[in-house]
Amino acid sequence: MTKAIILGSGAASGVPTISDGWGACDASESKNRRSRAGVYFEDGATHILIDSSADVREQLIANNIRRLNAVFYTHAHADHTMGIDDLRALNYHIDDITGMQKKVQGQALDIYAVEPHIAEIRRRFDYVLTDEKAREQTHRPQLCPHEIQFGQPIMIGGVKIMPLEFAGHTVVTIGYVFNDGQLVLIPDYKEIPAQTLAYLQKIDVNVLIMPLTAVEECRYHAGIDIDKHYIAQIRPQRTVLTHLGPKCDYQKVLQLCPPHVEPAFDNMVLEL
Ligand SMILES: [Zn+2]
Numbered sequence: 001m002t003k004a005i006i007l008g009s010g011a012a013s014g015v016p017t018i019s020d021g022w023g024a025c026d027a028s029e030s031k032n033r034r035s036r037a038g039v040y041f042e043d044g045a046t047h048i049l050i051d052s053s054a055d056v057r058e059q060l061i062a063n064n065i066r067r068l069n070a071v072f073y074t075h076a077h078a079d080h081t082m083g084i085d086d087l088r089a090l091n092y093h094i095d096d097i098t099g100m101q102k103k104v105q106g107q108a109l110d111i112y113a114v115e116p117h118i119a120e121i122r123r124r125f126d127y128v129l130t131d132e133k134a135r136e137q138t139h140r141p142q143l144c145p146h147e148i149q150f151g152q153p154i155m156i157g158g159v160k161i162m163p164l165e166f167a168g169h170t171v172v173t174i175g176y177v178f179n180d181g182q183l184v185l186i187p188d189y190k191e192i193p194a195q196t197l198a199y200l201q202k203i204d205v206n207v208l209i210m211p212l213t214a215v216e217e218c219r220y221h222a223g224i225d226i227d228k229h230y231i232a233q234i235r236p237q238r239t240v241l242t243h244l245g246p247k248c249d250y251q252k253v254l255q256l257c258p259p260h261v262e263p264a265f266d267n268m269v270l271e272l
């Protein structure tokens, strides 16, 4: 089965937040408890993580994800990268044959982003990157960076991943198209560049994951009206809204959604 999991459905502050608690969200609705951004894609033996927030450790444990082929980054903001140190555990393969978790020597884990985001990760987490694929004897994470280009697809196992450019956030962000539309992930954005929109309109989009940070648009994020405008043009079979801030109550957002669109929640599984 090919599937995606919304590991974290929250925006940068998560829900509840430290300063404002539940905000506009109903505390009695369990879907309103949100960890920070992360998506997982699995196709047979190919396991791919998109973004590693500060909550990534709990997210991978909760979903029993112990092996990754690669990590893709949408951008290097803190809410998408701060769990990068915890990826050290993925440098090991877990041998369950004996019924005991035995660590065996693994390899460096491949990570993918565009050049400015790799540079930002290198600046902030210099110690986690290595250019050597073979793993050394060390307890620090070993992540092997790969620069990708917009419009140039990468193959991971049998999975085709097309990186696309998005605009209107504080930095350029990268969206990803898996297997020509089986899954499309839109990153933090406010605007879809014409070239990217034309590409998305040409393919058949099965499931679209896109952010709704606040219902009303703000300076660096699209709101529900901008999201709906693009959903109508891309025409996916199903759309899931994620990166939900404390102003986005699950039930209230659901009521604003057109048919085949719904808000995400942590650990939501999407069969593809
Ligand atoms: Zn974000």
Ligand SMILES: [Zn+2]
Binding pocket: 075, 077, 169, 188
């Ligand atoms: Zn961001």
